[in-house]
Structures are given as C-alpha cells and as structure tokens.
Amino acid sequence: MAQGTARPRQRRKEERPGEILEAAFDEFTLHGFAATRLDAVAARAGITKGTIYIYFPSKEDLFVAAVSERVRPVNEHMAALSANPQGSAMAILRRHFEFVYAHMVHERGGRDLIRMVVAEAGRFPDIAERWHDAVIGPSVEMLRRVVRYGVGRGEFRASAAEEFPHLLFSPVMMAATWCSLFGAVRPLDLDRYRAAHLDLMEQSLRAGPERASD
Template identity: 40%
Template sequence: MSQKRPTRRSPKKTLRRGRKPKEGRPQEILAAAFEEFAANGYAAARLEDVAARGGIAKGTIYLYFKDKEGLFRAVVRSMIQPVFENLAPFIAAFPGSAEELLCELLGRHYAHVVSNEKARAILRLLIAESGKFPQLADIFHREIIGPGVAAMRQVLAKGEASGEFRKSRVKDFPQIVVAPGVLATIWRLVFGDRNQLNLHAFMTAHMEFVLHGLRKRGEHS
C-alpha cells in the first residue's frame, strides 16, 4: 500500500481592494513570506503561495527580491533588526559601565529573540532544513550570529579596558556569554507551553552567572 502524503497547508487567498503605496509593499511581502516559511518550511515554500498570502501577483515579488533565498534573507534580517540595528555605535557611546551594557544587550536578546515567537519560528526552520540547504545557515550566521558575536566581543573588550572584567579567554569565544539564552530559546521551541521557564528569573540568573565569571576576583555586585 502506498503511504498517503502529508497534506500541505495552503495559504488563504486574499484579494485586497485598492492599490497600496509601493513603499509599503516590501513589508507586506515579508509578512506573507514569513507566514509561508513558518507554515510549510523553506523547501516547500513557493513564491506563488507567498503572493497569494499577500494578495499580490507573483511577479511583484521579483520587483523587490531576486529569488526565494533573497526573500528568506530579508525575512531573517527583519526579525532581528531591532536587536542589531546601529549596535556598534550604541555600544561605543553607551554612558554606563560595561556590566550595565552587557545586561542591556542580554536583555535585548531575551526580548527580541527568546520571547519572540517569529524569531523562534525562523530558528525552528533553520534547525530542520539547514542540513539540506546550508545557505540558510550561512544567512543566519551572517545576519545574526556574526553581528552578535562582534558586539559581545566589543563589550568584553570594553570591560577589560575599564578594569571591570578580568582578562580571560571568554573574549575569544563570546558565544559562551549568550549560551544560556540560546538554551532558553531551544527550551521554548521544544516544550512550548509545557514545562515553562520563568524567563525573567532565568534571565536574572543568566546575568548573575555571567557577571560572576567575568568580574575580577574579590569584587562583588
């Protein structure tokens, strides 16, 4: 007996009255593309279905995005723009201590990634499909991991220069500083509403744990 193929979730076709301003069209396409990628994955996502979700012609997508990969890249960028936009000058001009800056960045991570359902959906897609589509992992690394690692390294260097943080190898591997936040994200992906974490308490413990390891010996909060 042949196995029945799983039913593919099709988008609801919506027709919109009137023509919307062109300047808002890319955002509409990105919203429709996110829904399509989240519902059906990268491999099964089709630009004609993105167009149907957005109530536009398929050809309109090509006016703004080269292909499906370019559209996915733009979706990822739109998910994390609030976290990394103008981050380098923000760090350089931050008036507080390195500890305060580190906590500010970790707080942004929890607000815009760990607690962001859309960001978690993109991460779920990446874990599921980057084996077949390694370019997805490259996009994620270029748009999210790379800027995040560079920003955290900048903060750690600032803390060492000011004497707040002891010199250590942590600056060579800034991923360690964010690792508990990644764990919290994966926890929410796996368990959803079951076995929930108290995110505020978890974030506070995360910050305490990291700062305890970075401070010079004998210093206290």
C-alpha cells in the first residue's frame, strides 16, 4: 500500500464525524432541536445511535457542533483576512462579505442555518449561549479588529461600528431571513442587495478626504 493511503475502514472512521454533523444539520433544520430524535440522525447517517455518542456526548453538543460546522468556512475566511490585515480595510470587509453572501444567503443551507438558530435561541438559552461563545462572539471580534485597523490607518472614521460591528452584519441576517420567509413570493435581487449593503457600509465607515490614506 502506498505511503499516505488510508485503508477504507480508517478513512471511513475519519469521515464519520462529518457525516454525522451533516445528517444532524438536516434533521435539526427539518424538525427543530426539541423534536429531532438521535435515532433519526443515526438512520440518516447510516450508523447506530450509539456511534453518535462516541463523538458527541449529548444532543446539545451535536446541535452546537452541527451549526458551527456549517458556518466554519465563513469564520475561517474572516480569520485569515483579519489575522494580519494589510492594505485597505474596506477591501478586506468587501472580500469577507462577498464570501458571506455566497455561503450564508445564496446557499439554502446558510439561510436554513440562520432561520433555525433564530428560532431555537429563544427557547433554549443554554444553546444560544454556547453558539454565541463558539461562533458569534469570535466573528464579531474579527469584524471589530478590521474596523479598528481601518480607523488606525485613517481609512475609517471613529464610529459606533467599533463598539457594535454587529451593525455591519445585520443586513446579511435580514437578507437570509427575507429569503427564507418571503423568497417564493417577494424574491430579493440578491446581487443588487449585496452591492447596496457594501456601498452603504463603505459610505458610513470611510473617513473624510482629509483623513483617508491610500
């Protein structure tokens, strides 16, 4: 066997957590947290119920992991952009939000994620807190880092966006929610909506000509 080539059984074991998370996300999306049965998750993933507990100690752990995995590419993308920011802060934000719209609004799975988390957070505050600590909090802090970077280089004016970078993301939540609730009868032109969001964000953040730098 060539070096680095995994045996079928080993490769299957390595892939199993991802398959469980995908099956769990589908079940949670269809039925919500309370009504989802781990038996159904196991059946969808083609495993036994006991196998789930090898990787995820509880249903709550499984839920948080499933939604975290769905948003992982977005946070990884932002982490790469904000770790050592260089050049235009606005260009960084534009690149990030282009990625966010592609994965969280245009894709059905992203819209389902936002709709599900909003629906479940009020009923299960412990899950909401864990979701915030694992995903939302770090995402907000990364946006704050880029805004402060822009202020520091004179590209952005000092504004409430430093304290509340949530304001920059809220149009994404609105677009995803709108598409989930009204997309079939009142569809948004998502390309124009995204362009309008980014234009408004730039106008609200950018410093005056006397302060801006290249």
